Amino acid sequence: MATLELDLAEEAVSQPAKKGKRLGILFWAAIVWMIFAFAVAIFATLLPIPDPAAMNMLARRAPFSATHWLGTDGLGRDELSRLIYGARISLLVGLCAPMIGLTVGGALGLLSGYFRGRAGTFIVGAMDVLLAFPPLILVLAVIAFVGQSILNLTFILGVLGIPAFMRVARATTLTLSRREFVIAAEALGASHARILLRELLPNVILPLLAFFLLGVAVTIVVEGSLSFLGLGVPPPTSSWGSMIAEGRESLDVAPRLAFLPAIAMFLTVLSFNLVGDTMRALTDPRQGAL
Amino acid sequence: MTDKALLSVEDVVVDLPTPRGNLRAVDRVSLTVGAGQTLGVVGESGCGKTMLSRAILQLLPKKAKLTGRVMFDGQDLVSLDREKLRKLRGRSLAVVFQDPMTSLNPVLTIGTQLVETLQEHLELDLAAARKRSVELLAAVGIPAPEQRLTQYPHQLSGGMRQRVAIAIALSCEPKLLIADEPTTALDVTIQAQILDLLAREQRRRHMAMIIITHDLGVVAGRTDEVAVMYAGRVVERAPTLALFKNMRMPYTEALLAAIPKLDSAPHTVLPAISGRPPDPTRPLRGCSFSPRCRYAVARCHAEKPELTEAETPAHQYACFHPIEMPATVPA
Numbered sequence: 327m328a329t330l331e332l333d334l335a336e337e338a339v340s341q342p343a344k345k346g347k348r349l350g351i352l353f354w355a356a357i358v359w360m361i362f363a364f365a366v367a368i369f370a371t372l373l374p375i376p377d378p379a380a381m382n383m384l385a386r387r388a389p390f391s392a393t394h395w396l397g398t399d400g401l402g403r404d405e406l407s408r409l410i411y412g413a414r415i416s417l418l419v420g421l422c423a424p425m426i427g428l429t430v431g432g433a434l435g436l437l438s439g440y441f442r443g444r445a446g447t448f449i450v451g452a453m454d455v456l457l458a459f460p461p462l463i464l465v466l467a468v469i470a471f472v473g474q475s476i477l478n479l480t481f482i483l484g485v486l487g488i489p490a491f492m493r494v495a496r497a498t499t500l501t502l503s504r505r506e507f508v509i510a511a512e513a514l515g516a517s518h519a520r521i522l523l524r525e526l527l528p529n530v531i532l533p534l535l536a537f538f539l540l541g542v543a544v545t546i547v548v549e550g551s552l553s554f555l556g557l558g559v560p561p562p563t564s565s566w567g568s569m570i571a572e573g574r575e576s577l578d579v580a581p582r583l584a585f586l587p588a589i590a591m592f593l594t595v596l597s598f599n600l601v602g603d604t605m606r607a608l609t610d611p612r613q614g615a616l
Numbered sequence: 617m618t619d620k621a622l623l624s625v626e627d628v629v630v631d632l633p634t635p636r637g638n639l640r641a642v643d644r645v646s647l648t649v650g651a652g653q654t655l656g657v658v659g660e661s662g663c664g665k666t667m668l669s670r671a672i673l674q675l676l677p678k679k680a681k682l683t684g685r686v687m688f689d690g691q692d693l694v695s696l697d698r699e700k701l702r703k704l705r706g707r708s709l710a711v712v713f714q715d716p717m718t719s720l721n722p723v724l725t726i727g728t729q730l731v732e733t734l735q736e737h738l739e740l741d742l743a744a745a746r747k748r749s750v751e752l753l754a755a756v757g758i759p760a761p762e763q764r765l766t767q768y769p770h771q772l773s774g775g776m777r778q779r780v781a782i783a784i785a786l787s788c789e790p791k792l793l794i795a796d797e798p799t800t801a802l803d804v805t806i807q808a809q810i811l812d813l814l815a816r817e818q819r820r821r822h823m824a825m826i827i828i829t830h831d832l833g834v835v836a837g838r839t840d841e842v843a844v845m846y847a848g849r850v851v852e853r854a855p856t857l858a859l860f861k862n863m864r865m866p867y868t869e870a871l872l873a874a875i876p877k878l879d880s881a882p883h884t885v886l887p888a889i890s891g892r893p894p895d896p897t898r899p900l901r902g903c904s905f906s907p908r909c910r911y912a913v914a915r916c917h918a919e920k921p922e923l924t925e926a927e928t929p930a931h932q933y934a935c936f937h938p939i940e941m942p943a944t945v946p947a
Contacts, residue, residue, distance in 0.1 A: 507722075
């Protein structure tokens with residue numbers, strides 16, 4: 327009788343097909359917009375655009391023209407260059423603040439989820455206090471105390487983001503640390519540090535990164551709101567939020583002054599959300615197989 | 617038995633505090649495993665098998681209280697400090713868990729998981745660790761091991777995953793391997809392959825092994841000695857051959873009767889053990905199997921039988937009315 331010979335080697339060698347998923351035009355449009363926004367923000371000083379703070383009282387609220395592509399604002403400053411320089415502030419604050427939340431909140435969440443016990447309770451309690459504090463009042467108080475600057479704004483927005491990141495990290499860690507692979511790692515002689523960094527962190531980082539992109543979007547909006555309220559970056563530095571606030575005064579004569587920065591912000595926030603969602607779906611090797 | 621035991625578990629008791637009271641998961645268990653020997657631990661779900669394996673590895677939940685001694689290679693694991701214990705685990709003591717779906721980290725590649733274990737314990741450089749990983753995967757019967765290194769656990773089948781888990785457990789040449797229901801999550805043909813693989817690697821590496829299972833069929837022919845557990849206690853313990861030839865404990869008999877037989881007629885009703893194991897938070901005064909035992913008499917409900925020797929010292933059982941010596945009291 328013929329023996330059943332499985333030609334396993336040949337079958338197994340065939341690598342899983344490369345991820346040929348269609349990403350969709352929306353994803354690529356979002357990527358293009360993000361690259362464009364970052365590029366002009368980074369190379370703003372090299373672009374042939376007028377000084378964003380240079381006023382020209384004779385050309386106030388000028389319409390679109392060859393010299394001022396997007397016209398001028400209420401003080402005769404070039405709208406395009408203010409938008410571009412405003413992108414620098416919005417993106418800088420929008421990226422750096424959630425970074426603080428991601429690192430500090432992520433670390434605290436991992437530790438409190440893994441060790442539980444008294445330290446864990448203390449961390450969760452401290453975060454609850456921070457959450458219970460009205461954020462706007464806290465921002466007001468801190469800005470009033472330490473002064474209005476990009477650094478202070480980034481820092482306070484970052485601190486306010488910590489509890490949310492901590493909760494995401496802790497929730498994921500709590501479920502994961504009961505999984506057998508953590509016990510298996512311990513049974514193989516892994517130290518606490520190794521289990522945290524090599525076993526748990528790679529699992530926790532995925533939802534955290536998805537949350538980070540969402541955080542960027544939210545922070546850009548929050549920074550806009552604060553600037554709109556006059557609590558953001560000090561003038562004459564422009565940010566999208568403060569531009570909308572300034573445009574509000576001439577909403578009836580030149581609505582574009584408020585709408586242009588609003589559109590820029592809308593597109594950027596939407597792009598971050600879209601890319602965040604797609605990236606999470608693509609990079610997650612678990613594929614719901616847990 | 618062997619002259620010098622590699623592992624000896626002496627009077628181990630594991631208590632778990634629960635909202636409903638103290639749960640005695642393992643009740644005064646004593647076992648020995650010699651170097652190169654295989655011990656099978658058999659019992660139904662919830663009888664303390666897994667807790668016993670966790671107690672040996674010192675991986676009990678934080679709240680659990682452990683008393684007794686676990687002597688491994690001349691050291692008492694219970695009183696060993698954390699750092700020494702950590703060095704011992706993985707290096708000399710290894711485990712294979714029940715479910716290969718959850719015992720591998722889902723977001724790290726097979727290669728990463730193997731290489732890191734090797735680097736941690738054997739202090740190999742990356743190239744050497746990779747080379748050894750490939751050898752290990754080949755040894756556990758994984759085709760095209762080089763390619764497998766870059767794959768994630770979800771890209772492998774259950775049997776393959778269990779092979780990887782075994783490869784990781786074997787990576788540092790442990791002296792004792794604890795296989796906690798290694799085949800429960802796999803289908804029958806793969807079960808046999810995995811058990812054969814474990815037996816082969818055991819012989820080759822001359823390591824001791826504890827196979828924990830609820831299937832007497834798994835331990836038959838693959839173990840040197842079998843311990844039958846019920847409600848946290850060892851109720852019968854014997855060399856495998858002696859156990860199957862003349863078992864003494866009614867529970868062992870009932871377990872054996874509950875294995876489906878290939879030659880029985882279709883639609884034969886499988887003799888199940890009626891009732892359920894006793895509530896571990898409310899210990900019985902008598903023999904814990906007495907409520908379900910068909911030989912039970914008044915004394916069984918009132919007194920706990922101790923492990924006593926049968927015809928050889930290696931064969932021990934805890935029963936007042938062992939089989940072949942039926943109760944004289946009329947039913």
